[in-house]
Amino acid sequence: MERQNIRKLMRSRRNELSENEQLEAAKKIKVNIFQHLKNADIRRLGIYLSNDSEIDTSLIIEELWHHNIAVYLPILHPFCSGYLLFQRYEKNSPMTINRYGILEPKLNCSQVCPVEDLDVLCTPLVAFDLQGNRLGMGGGFYDRTLAKYYREKRSKPEIIGLAHNCQQVDLLPIESWDVPLKTIVTPKKCYLW
Template sequence: MYNAEQSSLSRSEIRKNIRNARRNLSNLEQEQAAKKININFFQHKKLPNNARIGLYLSNDGELDTSILIQSLNKKRHQVFLPVIHPFNGTTLLFQRYENNSPMTQNRYAILEPQLNCSHICPLYELDYLLMPLVAFDKEGNRLGMGGGYYDKTLARYYREQMKKPELIGLAHDCQQVEKLPIQAWDVPLQQIITPSKFYQW
């Protein structure tokens, strides 16, 4: 675990260090992590029938979600992936994803479903939202990529204290730091799952 507090690193420095750490994971380590996160998720979460789950496709060394997505599809749950909002460009929509869904690259060269408004699920109708992150600490504070997409998308969720979806962060074990420098708008996650652990605050 990297002690960010002792070394007085800024958010951008932590982001750079942790992104490098996860990029340096070998293909075998990534494959093992993907298998373990799949097991760990289902061990700790008893999903209702036909659950609606917001997920993401891994990028930049993020925890590989492909096995988890396959498992959810086999169990007949519905998977929704983030799509950058076509009008405001600062928030996310969540669109149904299946094996044959047409995909396109967004501005960050990340694959997302080709926009189809009839396949969009409102945030409050998702049962779970599994979120990527760059780093997290012992108190559940989350550091993202810096674009603020999830923060802006979830602003109303936090403001109105919505009960759905259940928010869960996904990360490699190497992405944990001792203490993150937080901003006034940061809201800690109540749950984070890594390949080896389940954190709940």
Template sequence: MNRAQIRELVRKKRNSLTKKQQQEAENALNLNLIQQLKHYKNAKIALYLTNDGELGTNKLIQSLRTLNHQVYLPVIHPFSAGYLLFQLHEENSPMSTNRYGIFEPKLNCSQICPIEQLDILFTPLVAFDAQGNRLGMGGGFYDRTLAKYYQEQWQKPIVIGLAHECQKVDHVPTEAWDIPLKWIATPEFNYRW
């Protein structure tokens, strides 16, 4: 299958999950990751708000705040097309809808965290394989934003893909610009390479 076919197939799979299955998956992911991240104190952690059947992150966001971590959400960069910024998000932060219909914090430059100062960055994905290859929605936002991080082999942030187990495929065809992941978390497993 090519990339477009994989995207279509896997998006159908994850969108066919019932509300109950989605909630159970979100709860299980939260328990899995809180255990994995328990040694972090006052960390700067970037997440995303769930869209298009993605694995839910609201419970994890609440848990991280309860543990005194700072939560950052992606904002489409206003000047560098195709890139993301990560902005502090608190419970009462003003939000807006971006051009893709996804909620993001209203841009406040004083609350942006440079990527290299984040401790952990959770990334959404459409599909992944056993080699850590990630297939996104096709816009390339995370690949472009993380390119310098991978080229220079920064020590942080730790980049973790989040997915339902049904998003795992046998093989993700890759392109030169694709950024592989060393850790993908599902509600059931932690895949690390």
């Protein structure tokens, strides 16, 4: 199946989840992510605000704040097209809607954290397979932003894909620019490679 067809199918699957199924998935993935991270020393964690029926990250964010872990959200890089920056997100952070209709913090350079200073970065995805391959929305923002960290085999940040169980496929068609993941967390389990 072609990548665009997989995206369409997976987005359809996500959109078919009921409000109750979304809430239960959010509760379970919160437990699984904190179980996975329980022995890690985490001060800064990058994550995204859910969009387009992605798994709801609001419970994870609330728990991070509860544990005094700084939360950083992606924003579209204002000067390097196709890349992301990660900016501190707090309950009262001024927000704006980017050109893709996604909520992000209003740019404040003093609140930006370099990717290498994040301890963990949770990424959205449209589909994943059991080899750790991730299929995003097609813009390549995360792949471009994270490519050098994979090439250089850096241990920080730990990059974790978050997904609904229904987003798993047998095998994804991959391209040379795709960045594989070592960890994907779903409501059902944590996959490690």
